[in-house]
Amino acid sequence: MxxxxxxxxxxxxxxxEKRCLSDRDAExxxxMGYVEFLNTVEKKTQGKRKK
Structure with missing residues (x-):
């Protein structure tokens, strides 16, 4: 993916728009010039825990 x-x-x-596609479809x-690959996958950051 x-x-x-x-x-x-x-x-x-x-x-x-950002999407996750199969390798074949993405290539x-x-x-054809419709998409560009993104090197990093955005991750949700966790909040700080209260002590």
Whole structure:
């Protein structure tokens, strides 16, 4: 699975949307110029615990 960001709108995604796609689909869309790969996966940060 690859994390991608759409550069152009498609029939099911708008430009700027972030999604996780299969490797094959992500590579095809990248070659066509519709997406770019994101190197980092955004993670939710945990809050500080009270003592």
């Amino acid at each position: 690859k994390q991608v960001r759409y550069l152009k709108s498609t029939h099911d995604a708008f430009a700027g 095809i869309l990248r070659l």
